[in-house]
Amino acid sequence: MDDQKKLTRAEQKARRPVQILDAAFEEFVERGYVATRVEDIASRVGVTKGTIYVYFETKEQLFEAMIRHISAPFEDLLSSVNELKGTATERLQKQIEQIYDLIINDRKLRELMRFVIAEGSRFPQIVDRHHDAFIYPLEQQMASLIEDGVKCGEFRAAPAAFADVVIAPAIAFLVFKLTFEDRRILDRDTYLKAHVDLILHGLCEPAFASGCL
Amino acid sequence: MDDQKKLTRAEQKARRPVQILDAAFEEFVERGYVATRVEDIASRVGVTKGTIYVYFETKEQLFEAMIRHISAPFEDLLSSVNELKGTATERLQKQIEQIYDLIINDRKLRELMRFVIAEGSRFPQIVDRHHDAFIYPLEQQMASLIEDGVKCGEFRAAPAAFADVVIAPAIAFLVFKLTFEDRRILDRDTYLKAHVDLILHGLCEPAFASGCL
Amino acid sequence: MDDQKKLTRAEQKARRPVQILDAAFEEFVERGYVATRVEDIASRVGVTKGTIYVYFETKEQLFEAMIRHISAPFEDLLSSVNELKGTATERLQKQIEQIYDLIINDRKLRELMRFVIAEGSRFPQIVDRHHDAFIYPLEQQMASLIEDGVKCGEFRAAPAAFADVVIAPAIAFLVFKLTFEDRRILDRDTYLKAHVDLILHGLCEPAFASGCL
Amino acid sequence: MDDQKKLTRAEQKARRPVQILDAAFEEFVERGYVATRVEDIASRVGVTKGTIYVYFETKEQLFEAMIRHISAPFEDLLSSVNELKGTATERLQKQIEQIYDLIINDRKLRELMRFVIAEGSRFPQIVDRHHDAFIYPLEQQMASLIEDGVKCGEFRAAPAAFADVVIAPAIAFLVFKLTFEDRRILDRDTYLKAHVDLILHGLCEPAFASGCL
DNA sequence: CATGAATGAGAGTTCATTCAT
DNA sequence: TATGAATGAACTCTCATTCAT
Numbered sequence: 001m002d003d004q005k006k007l008t009r010a011e012q013k014a015r016r017p018v019q020i021l022d023a024a025f026e027e028f029v030e031r032g033y034v035a036t037r038v039e040d041i042a043s044r045v046g047v048t049k050g051t052i053y054v055y056f057e058t059k060e061q062l063f064e065a066m067i068r069h070i071s072a073p074f075e076d077l078l079s080s081v082n083e084l085k086g087t088a089t090e091r092l093q094k095q096i097e098q099i100y101d102l103i104i105n106d107r108k109l110r111e112l113m114r115f116v117i118a119e120g121s122r123f124p125q126i127v128d129r130h131h132d133a134f135i136y137p138l139e140q141q142m143a144s145l146i147e148d149g150v151k152c153g154e155f156r157a158a159p160a161a162f163a164d165v166v167i168a169p170a171i172a173f174l175v176f177k178l179t180f181e182d183r184r185i186l187d188r189d190t191y192l193k194a195h196v197d198l199i200l201h202g203l204c205e206p207a208f209a210s211g212c213l
Numbered sequence: 214m215d216d217q218k219k220l221t222r223a224e225q226k227a228r229r230p231v232q233i234l235d236a237a238f239e240e241f242v243e244r245g246y247v248a249t250r251v252e253d254i255a256s257r258v259g260v261t262k263g264t265i266y267v268y269f270e271t272k273e274q275l276f277e278a279m280i281r282h283i284s285a286p287f288e289d290l291l292s293s294v295n296e297l298k299g300t301a302t303e304r305l306q307k308q309i310e311q312i313y314d315l316i317i318n319d320r321k322l323r324e325l326m327r328f329v330i331a332e333g334s335r336f337p338q339i340v341d342r343h344h345d346a347f348i349y350p351l352e353q354q355m356a357s358l359i360e361d362g363v364k365c366g367e368f369r370a371a372p373a374a375f376a377d378v379v380i381a382p383a384i385a386f387l388v389f390k391l392t393f394e395d396r397r398i399l400d401r402d403t404y405l406k407a408h409v410d411l412i413l414h415g416l417c418e419p420a421f422a423s424g425c426l
Numbered sequence: 427m428d429d430q431k432k433l434t435r436a437e438q439k440a441r442r443p444v445q446i447l448d449a450a451f452e453e454f455v456e457r458g459y460v461a462t463r464v465e466d467i468a469s470r471v472g473v474t475k476g477t478i479y480v481y482f483e484t485k486e487q488l489f490e491a492m493i494r495h496i497s498a499p500f501e502d503l504l505s506s507v508n509e510l511k512g513t514a515t516e517r518l519q520k521q522i523e524q525i526y527d528l529i530i531n532d533r534k535l536r537e538l539m540r541f542v543i544a545e546g547s548r549f550p551q552i553v554d555r556h557h558d559a560f561i562y563p564l565e566q567q568m569a570s571l572i573e574d575g576v577k578c579g580e581f582r583a584a585p586a587a588f589a590d591v592v593i594a595p596a597i598a599f600l601v602f603k604l605t606f607e608d609r610r611i612l613d614r615d616t617y618l619k620a621h622v623d624l625i626l627h628g629l630c631e632p633a634f635a636s637g638c639l
Numbered sequence: 640m641d642d643q644k645k646l647t648r649a650e651q652k653a654r655r656p657v658q659i660l661d662a663a664f665e666e667f668v669e670r671g672y673v674a675t676r677v678e679d680i681a682s683r684v685g686v687t688k689g690t691i692y693v694y695f696e697t698k699e700q701l702f703e704a705m706i707r708h709i710s711a712p713f714e715d716l717l718s719s720v721n722e723l724k725g726t727a728t729e730r731l732q733k734q735i736e737q738i739y740d741l742i743i744n745d746r747k748l749r750e751l752m753r754f755v756i757a758e759g760s761r762f763p764q765i766v767d768r769h770h771d772a773f774i775y776p777l778e779q780q781m782a783s784l785i786e787d788g789v790k791c792g793e794f795r796a797a798p799a800a801f802a803d804v805v806i807a808p809a810i811a812f813l814v815f816k817l818t819f820e821d822r823r824i825l826d827r828d829t830y831l832k833a834h835v836d837l838i839l840h841g842l843c844e845p846a847f848a849s850g851c852l
Numbered sequence: 853c854a855t856g857a858a859t860g861a862g863a864g865t866t867c868a869t870t871c872a873t
Numbered sequence: 874t875a876t877g878a879a880t881g882a883a884c885t886c887t888c889a890t891t892c893a894t
Binding site for chain 3: 673757758766806812819834838
């Protein structure tokens with residue numbers, strides 16, 4: 001409580017943009033770009049409409065800034081995966097698990113996907129951004145992981161498109177969670193297990209089949 | 214010929230609701246529910262604002278009717294699958310192909326998915342509808358197909374969630390197409406081949422592996 | 427009273443634009459372009475804000491249309507002067523009188539001048555329009571009248587700029603009336619008499635001086 | 640040198656009000672009272688919004704102060720005319736010339752006229768001020784000059800309103816310059832010569848006509 | 853059935869003004 | 874003295890909806 005009081009003007013000011021962006025995220029998620037009122041974002045922050053315009057020129061720019069704000073963390077998030085150890089199989093399994101954890105835990109990532117789908121035609125940049133910063137790296141990592149497995153003889157030779165198909169169930173999981181949220185229950189563990197099971201069987205050298213699984 | 218004219222006019226009127234629903238689909242796709250103006254739908258049909266309200270009480274009801282209108286075909290569409298012949302493997306492969314064809318050819322199905330994601334919180338019924346009429350039947354069919362394969366020894370025993378994971382790449386494909394449309398090229402054949410390849414390897418009894426593929 | 431009732435929708439609609447333009451004139455005169463609220467114009471007509479936008483796309487276009495509306499009458503008004511009869515002196519005198527009558531009686535002409543001065547930098551077209559439709563014709567008529575007088579020996583040879591200077595007191599009178607309105611009284615007859623007196627003395631051939639005045 | 644700096648800084652502050660008034664003049668000229676933003680005035684001075692309010696209570700008072708600021712010089716400017724020497728004719732000619740020089744050289748005088756016309760109904764005081772400080776003295780001087788000329792037999796007896804009419808072309812010139820600025824070229828010398836020519840012919844005793852011109 | 857003029861409740865945005873620093 | 878974050882009232886413009894014709 002004293003905490004709040006202690007905030008000097010300067011501190012307040014430094015926090016405002018982030019406060020607004022966070023509030024904007026919540027409101028835009030709830031109602032979509034067009035139906036969200038700048039005033040609602042403002043009241044969520046506890047300021048008035050005008051204050052929003054001190055920090056952002058238009059509702060449009062606020063939306064774009066919000067997207068950038070919530071996208072930023074993913075960029076370095078995906079780069080950490082390279083450090084995995086173990087056999088290709090183990091690493092593949094591990095990475096899939098991490099992706100599911102990300103999808104389950106990171107509401108922002110999920111909602112970003114909704115924005116991309118719902119507002120993509122209004123904000124084409126976010127579609128490209130999302131592809132370049134999220135989808136493409138995922139594909140690349142998966143592709144190189146599979147390649148490793150093929151090289152060391154754990155996986156059978158696979159067409160390039162395999163990487164896409166291998167991560168696809170996770171994408172579908174994300175979309176399901178986004179769409180049905182609480183309405184239909186999707187159990188992470190069950191789904192994840194089925195996913196891993198399928199792709200490992202699907203990838204392993206038949207000769208290894210009994211051994212590697 | 215006057216007869217014809219009059220008939221045509223009468224037919225015109227009988228077609229009005231459908232014309233409006235089709236126009237509504239196009240406009241709602243282009244701009245989303247909130248940003249679409251009733252007037253734009255009207256001019257697409259070639260009538261004026263007021264006419265829309267002769268047929269639909271509110272914009273909201275028009276939207277819902279439009280969703281019902283474009284959803285209708287899918288209902289009987291999926292029931293045709295049962296008639297497939299051949300081994301479980303062949304039927305599985307065939308069905309997957311059909312799903313991709315559907316996704317590629319049916320823009321309405323794709324955009325329905327976008328509506329579900331984008332407007333789901335505004336129109337919760339459409340989410341349920343979509344699940345019951347599209348997602349659930351798909352899962353059921355796939356599940357029973359897999360079960361058949363297991364029974365006849367073609368597929369290894371699989372957990373229930375397998376059905377979801379098996380169709381997931383197709384869902385992801387749909388979402389990709391929806392999201393990136395022309396921006397990123399996804400080749401149906403390449404992706405489909407990888408998908409089928411993966412799941413057949415993933416499903417087949419190892420013993421059958423060499424034989425069934 | 428019945429008159430009002432009898433107005434059909436169609437008639438109403440035909441009158442609306444003019445009603446709005448007239449109301450706009452009054453409001454813009456009273457407060458200037460920027461300070462005038464579209465809503466005030468609407469209430470003056472007895473309709474609501476939205477109605478204005480049925481007829482005019484923006485406040486700016488409404489203003490421009492209003493200027494065109496009040497300028498239109500002047501265009502043919504000035505062309506009637508050519509029909510004057512009598513000696514050059516008589517015709518000059520007559521025309522000057524007509525100009526003063528115009529200035530005195532036509533509030534719209536006066537206020538147009540104010541718009542040109544006050545809003546000229548915001549609406550450059552109206553400045554040009556005003557010059558071409560009002561100032562220039564006035565100069566031309568005066569110039570040809572003087573030329574006539576010179577040719578028939580009534581007036582002494584005069585430089586071209588004379589026409590401007592000869593009408594200038596009327597312009598100044600207009601500006602005075604515009605500026606001081608009721609605050610300072612300017613008597614038309616006294617001022618007009620002095621004006622005519624001055625220019626006739628100033629123009630007449632000295633030889634004619636006693637005769638022509 | 641530190642002294643100097645400090646002095647300069649102190650001087651800076653002393654100059655602030657004048658700097659602000661000068662900046663206000665430019666901005667108000669450019670956009671008119673209502674459309675001018677206090678912030679624009681501030682940035683022209685190189686300070687921020689708040690600073691303006693240190694020196695002026697409201698935008699309205701700032702405007703009025705600005706008007707007073709630019710009007711001040713005219714007050715003593717017109718009193719200098721009495722010192723003219725020569726015949727009435729020479730002095731009249733001289734004074735007319737001075738008025739044109741004033742109009743040509745003094746942008747502030749010209750724009751003051753625009754403020755009077757454009758903002759007169761919002762700021763009635765400036766209309767009165769302008770009349771009392773500028774128009775009325777001009778008329779008075781001209782009237783007494785004419786009276787002198789009449790007394791000494793150079794000018795013919797003239798009605799009182801003559802003074803107004805005699806200066807009117809200069810007023811019209813001012814308004815023209817204000818209105819058309821660069822758009823239409825008005826040559827000072829040509830116009831002035833025509834003006835003087837007209838009024839001298841118009842004022843001189845016919846008997847003197849050949850002699851005095 | 854079809855029209856389109858009219859409504860009126862907002863929505864985004866602006867800006868004079870205040871006040872803690 | 875100077876700042877600039879914050880306010881809140883006002884303004885332009887939009888659009889779903891109504892209803893007389």
